[in-house]
Structures are given as C-alpha cells and as structure tokens.
Amino acid sequence: MLNTVNHPGPDTTPLLIAHGLFGSARNWGVIAKRLSEKRPVIAADMRNHGGSPWYDSNSYDDMADDLAQLMDRPVDVLGHSMGGKAAMVLALKYPQKVRRLIVADIAPVVYTHTQMGPLNAMRGVDLAAIENRSDARAALGDLEPGVADFLLQSLDMKDRRWRLNLDVLATQMDKILGFPEVAGHFDGPVLFLSGGASDYVQPAHRPTIKALFPKARFAKIPGAGHWLHAEEPRAFTATAAAFLD
Structure with a gap:
C-alpha cells in the first residue's frame, strides 16, 4: 500500500494527488491544504518514491493499480507528469473509480527526452x-x-x-517516458492543464488525447513551465478548484 499524506476536508468527493518523477506527496503540501478547504485531499507517494514501498517495476499499469487500492469510492484525481500518466491509466482501467481527472502538463504519448x-x-x-x-x-x-x-x-x-529507488527508476526509465497501450476510453470530465511556456502538451497530441478522453478540455497557465504547480501555485490551485467544483 502506498504511503499517503491526508488533508481532511468537508465530506464531499475526495481528491487524490499523484506526483511526478523524483517527487513526493510532501511536494504538494501547500496546494493540497488549499484544495482541502472544500474536499478531503489524499496525496500519495508513488511506488519507489518517498515513504512508499520499493518494487522492481515502475510501470504505469502497476502505478495505476497502486492508486486504485487507495480508493474505496469514486474520487477526483490530479496527476502531474509521471503521476499524470498514472492517473490517465487509472481512469482508463478503472473508469468507475474516477469522477473527474486533472492531468498537469503531460500527454498520453511517448517522450524522447530523458531524466x-x-x-x-x-x-x-x-x-x-x-x-x-x-x-x-x-x-x-x-x-x-x-x-x-x-x-x-x-x-x-x-x-x-x-x-528514491534510483536503480529501478533508471532501469524503468523507458517505461516512465512511454505510455502503455490501454483499451477503451474515459468518458468523464478531464482537464489537461499545461504551462504556457512548456512544450510537453502540443497541438499534435490532441487527437490522441481526444480518442482516449472524449470530454477533454485544455487550459494553460501563462508563463509557467513544466513545474506549473510550483511556479504558479495560486493560479494552479484556482484553476484546479474551479474545474473540480
């Protein structure tokens, strides 16, 4: 079971946050606290990160299954970068568990850069x-x-x-930069929220996104890069809250 940091809130649909590569639940503390004013927020340490268990795999199928184990009812999900890909696979594999999805500055495609x-x-x-x-x-x-x-x-x-399980993250880097073939699509509301100065989500990605997430909407935070939530936390929080509400 993944390690989590829980932020209690009003008894509405909880929000589950999945961080990116080399991150942790603690990175999201300020944003999670602000968003918990209207909902419970659970920030998870992804496998091989933070206080969560170490495994030999860091595949998106496995990460999605990890997140699914945290859910005893439908939740909203917010994922950034690697966590965004895991959140997308979660919604595609377990659509009944996800109400709304926010994908922060990542697309369901293979990237050619390296970390x-x-x-x-x-x-x-x-x-x-x-x-x-x-x-x-x-x-x-x-x-x-x-x-x-x-x-x-x-x-x-x-x-x-x-x-961080550096050895496994190194051997699994191709999977982290990739995106698995997942059957089906997720018909719930999805917001692809990108940094205005980031090139991670491009117009050429939209047909792939729309095929998997027909109700996808797109927004950008002006001037922010890939770490949009850290660079512009107030704008990020306000946009996320407006979508979730």
Whole structure:
C-alpha cells in the first residue's frame, strides 16, 4: 500500500494527488491544504518514491493499480507528469473509480527526452562524505535552475539515503517516458492543464488525447513551465478548484 499524506476536508468527493518523477506527496503540501478547504485531499507517494514501498517495476499499469487500492469510492484525481500518466491509466482501467481527472502538463504519448541527468547526479553524490544539504547541493553539480533544490527534498540526511529507488527508476526509465497501450476510453470530465511556456502538451497530441478522453478540455497557465504547480501555485490551485467544483 502506498504511503499517503491526508488533508481532511468537508465530506464531499475526495481528491487524490499523484506526483511526478523524483517527487513526493510532501511536494504538494501547500496546494493540497488549499484544495482541502472544500474536499478531503489524499496525496500519495508513488511506488519507489518517498515513504512508499520499493518494487522492481515502475510501470504505469502497476502505478495505476497502486492508486486504485487507495480508493474505496469514486474520487477526483490530479496527476502531474509521471503521476499524470498514472492517473490517465487509472481512469482508463478503472473508469468507475474516477469522477473527474486533472492531468498537469503531460500527454498520453511517448517522450524522447530523458531524466537520466538528474538521476545520475543523485547517484554521484557520496552520501557518506556530505555534512549538510549545502554539501549535497554542491555535489549534485550543474543542473537546471531549481532542479537541485527539488531533488534535495528527497534526501534523508539522518539516514544518509535518497527516498528514491534510483536503480529501478533508471532501469524503468523507458517505461516512465512511454505510455502503455490501454483499451477503451474515459468518458468523464478531464482537464489537461499545461504551462504556457512548456512544450510537453502540443497541438499534435490532441487527437490522441481526444480518442482516449472524449470530454477533454485544455487550459494553460501563462508563463509557467513544466513545474506549473510550483511556479504558479495560486493560479494552479484556482484553476484546479474551479474545474473540480
């Protein structure tokens, strides 16, 4: 069973949040708290991340099954990046469990970029030699702005370990960048919410999206990149809340 961080709220349809690669439920604390004003919010640590169990697989079928185990009634689901793909597979495999779906800056397609750079940077940190997070940040080397600070949220300084199953995430990277063949479609309301400065969701993806999610709607947060919820949390929260309500 996945580790979760629960934010109690009024007794309405709960919201389940699935984070992206190298993330955790804790990354969503501020947004989850704001959204819990009108609904219970459950933020999950995905498998091989945070406080959740480690497995040899990190496939979207398995991630969707993990999320389904958390649900004892239909819920709304919000997923970002890897979590967005897992949320899409969840809705396609278990449509009766999902009421509304928000997919944050990802499409149900195969991507050609890689996330091995940050992963190898974490692997390269000599955890026995660092004294504090500043040492760890320096050891991560030259990463894109904000990436090092984001990765360090998954560093357990007390036990000198990453709360990420780096070896499995490396071997499963092709699956994480891909998207499985899933039969059927999800007929519920879906919002594809993207960053205006991100190229993850393109016009060319819309036919594929519409085939799987006929009621898909599209919105963008101006100026935000792929980490739209971290870059523009107020706009992200307001847009998500308006859709869920």
